Amino acid sequence: MNKQRPKHLALYLIKLPLPGIVSILHRVSGLLLFIALPLLLLMLQYSLRSIETYTELMGILAHPLSKLLLLGLLWAFLHHFCAGLRYLAIDLHWLGDLAQARNSSRAVMIVSLTLTVFAGVRLW
Amino acid sequence: MVNRVVVGAHYGLRDWLIQRISATVAALYCLALFAYLMLQPDMGYDAWTLLFSNQLMHAFTMLFLLCLYYHAWIGVRDIVMDYVKPAGVRLVIHVLVILALLLYVIWSVQILWGF
Numbered sequence: 001m002n003k004q005r006p007k008h009l010a011l012y013l014i015k016l017p018l019p020g021i022v023s024i025l026h027r028v029s030g031l032l033l034f035i036a037l038p039l040l041l042l043m044l045q046y047s048l049r050s051i052e053t054y055t056e057l058m059g060i061l062a063h064p065l066s067k068l069l070l071l072g073l074l075w076a077f078l079h080h081f082c083a084g085l086r087y088l089a090i091d092l093h094w095l096g097d098l099a100q101a102r103n104s105s106r107a108v109m110i111v112s113l114t115l116t117v118f119a120g121v122r123l124w
Numbered sequence: 125m126v127n128r129v130v131v132g133a134h135y136g137l138r139d140w141l142i143q144r145i146s147a148t149v150a151a152l153y154c155l156a157l158f159a160y161l162m163l164q165p166d167m168g169y170d171a172w173t174l175l176f177s178n179q180l181m182h183a184f185t186m187l188f189l190l191c192l193y194y195h196a197w198i199g200v201r202d203i204v205m206d207y208v209k210p211a212g213v214r215l216v217i218h219v220l221v222i223l224a225l226l227l228y229v230i231w232s233v234q235i236l237w238g239f
Contacts, residue, residue: 031203034196037228045235047169048176054169081154084147091144 018105026083029076036073067123074119078112131205131214143198146191153188182236189232193225 016024046057060066086104089095095104164171175181200221208214 027203030199034200041228041231041235048173048235051169081151084151088144
């Protein structure tokens with residue numbers, strides 16, 4: 001077999017497939033949630049400590065910038081959650097072939113983004 | 125000679141399995157909490173603190189948080205092992221992450237039992 005060498009790959013044509021995008025976003029969202037942990041714990045503390053801190057927290061969260069941050073974290077959570085469920089399904093051999101892998105990735109993106117939009121509408 | 129890095133993985137199945145089990149526990153807790161909140165007609169400070177004044181809720185929230193921290197440790201460790209190659213830098217980040225998560229454990233106890 002005589003292959004032509006060197007081989008030049010058309011790098012601009014190579015795209016990360018959807019399961020790959022879901023995978024890297026799973027990583028990104030997980031890291032974001034880890035970074036946000038102290039903030040989330042602080043929110044839990046303020047919400048429980050007293051009615052004063054609770055009211056203060058609600059005031060802070062009513063600010064548009066906090067809502068935006070909250071929505072970003074909510075997306076991270078929803079994506080991490082849905083993609084995680086998909087990985088558990090893969091571990092149980094529920095998703096066998098390429099078509100199922102792609103369809104489930106699409107489902108993860110659609111569900112997490114739709115739920116984020118719903119939450120955004122409810123927040124505002 | 126076996127060439128093993130001190131800040132490498134454990135070359136085993138344990139963390140892989142813990143990652144899945146902790147994820148399942150955390151997911152179930154989130155779903156249960158979400159369902160409960162959805163069923164509450166008006167969620168204010170009183171209903172919220174009433175929920176968290178329950179001993180069972182304390183236990184399950186703590187379990188959830190511990191699973192979350194262990195899960196986060198394995199995830200962050202994997203990310204660091206993939207992108208940070210120098211052993212010294214990797215060790216420093218690992219130590220900082222572990223210390224942060226241990227502090228979160230103490231903080232969680234203070235939040236749940238101290239308010």
